[in-house]
Amino acid sequence: MEVDFKSIEGKSLQYYLLLFVLVVLVCAGAFSTYLMITQGIYLSGMTNRVPWGLQIVMAVFYIGLSAGSLVVSGLYGIFGKMEYKPFARMAAFMAMLFLIAGLLSIVTDQGRIDRVFVEPFSHFNVISMFSINPALYMGHVMICIIYLWALFKEKGLLTKVASVTVVLWALCVHTGTGAIFAFVPRELYNTALLPPSFVAAALSSGAALMIIVIVSLFKITKRHLDIGLVIWLGRLLAVFIVVAMYVILIENAHRYYQIESREATFYYLFGSYHGLLFWGGLIIVGSIIPASLLFKRKTGTSVPWIVFSSVLVVIGVMCERYLIVIPGQEHPPDLFPGMEVTSTVLAEGIVTYSMSFLELLQALSVFSLIGIMFILGLKYLPLLPTEARIYERSQMLKDLVPVSEKP
């Protein structure tokens, strides 16, 4: 099957305007990072009780989003769905960018950025999840580059091998990211279900983002996109949402059932603003509504509704990433089970994390930087196919969309 790729022109006013805004945001973030390097990261909202803030939330969110490549190359490389080949370049490129964003978020979050490029290499700790994961991320970036190169050069065998490797490697990447939290002895972190739930949420957010990007890019550049492809991805997304929701609910039911983590889980599920994020953001907005829309025949076959559901999923998973990182720190470790602390010099009880403006700028700048790389990539690399269509329609698709569209 031949697919033609053509980069965008990128000479419009809107293109340059977008580029300008992104560059300004990157500069603002770079300045706030400079302030933190010189004065200390007290300028962020982090404290001794909540030492990981927005940057780590964003890092795990980005890394989860990179799973979009896993979905597409899995469909194409493992399940042999050739009609998804047109999106493979885009998926590999975006995965690479999101991993770079994840790594950048982690790097700019360190107290001593000057040592980040030396010590982790000279004193690698094989049992630290924080050593293993950056190695996995960098490996993933490399594999994505090879995959992308093989796709650009139309190397048949290498593409096949790389697409399978990307899937297996990405599975390690997402499991490892979940393990950063799961392998730590804290009430709300320490659960073996965290890595699988991370993988599940990564798949749903990755697929959702793929849908949003593909549909909007094809629409903006006025290229033909077969509605069947979007419907199929939407169906897949619906399954991912249900699986993610299932694992997350089991994870919390188990935590709540255990007496030692009951109080912490109650706080997580119903206390402070977390309850709203969990039930409102993740479960209702991020899971139940999009899954129902996607499974319903009328909305599940309409592109605007599928895109709308995808946006909800991305918002829901963002809430989930916040919920992984922050409440586990805000809730104190129980040093004296059965006792209460009545007086102290350190904030021993429940604390709240509130991000600072400079921290927000830092996070925005990382996003803007990959935004710049993305729009430059669209202009200078043959990433976008001229069209994407299905040649042989399956019975399921024929049932869903009786009248097949002609390009």
Place this chain on the structure above:
Amino acid sequence: MDRRDFIRTGGILLVGASSAYGLRMLAVSSSRAPSPGSLPTTRKWGMVIDLNKCSSDCNVCMDACRKENNVAIHGDERWDIHWIRKVKIKSKNLNNSGEKSVPLLCNHCEHPPCAQVCPVQATYKRHDGIVIVDHHRCIGCRYCIIACPYNARYFNYKENDDWPNKDFPKRSHGVAEACTFCAHLLDEGKQPACVEACQRINAGAIMVGDLNDPESDVSQIIANNPIKRIREDLGTEPKVYYVGL
């Protein structure tokens, strides 16, 4: 100078500079005398805190520690550092149980989660059991603070302007730190600052000694008293033992 010459000269300069730097690093590492605790030893430091002797309104251990180790206090609860801190606890269920004042510090766990997670091996356990941070290697990722189940580790969010003890280094902003059992004093055969301060006021609530020596004071107390360690269920094997907890 043509391009080839430029590249050649540049290359020679680069190789020269880097090898000079490398040789300097070697010289530094070989001239640094190893501290006693980093050498193989049969000793294992442990601490006993007798809560019956610890008065709830006394803070001499905290003050002495702060002064000896240049522990930063910024006047803001979010960033203040406490290598040793005191908390008051009481039972949630028994109304008539009294309040206890408990000094909390790094437990120097036999299986320290902080050292396990450190991506650059900056936190490590010495041969004598003391868990310590190499502040010249720490990248400031704060994973150790996340992993410590005792809230015993802190981060230097701000530069510490106060430097009372010029014989001991202060830490730059951007690195993690925790109690060292005053390893620098133990290595010289002296007592940690908190122990010394507690003995000075004749309370003697805190004691440090060799856990591997059955005749040591700490081993004797552990053998002859009902003792508790904090969150023993986690399996970290803390080396701070409490009497009367």
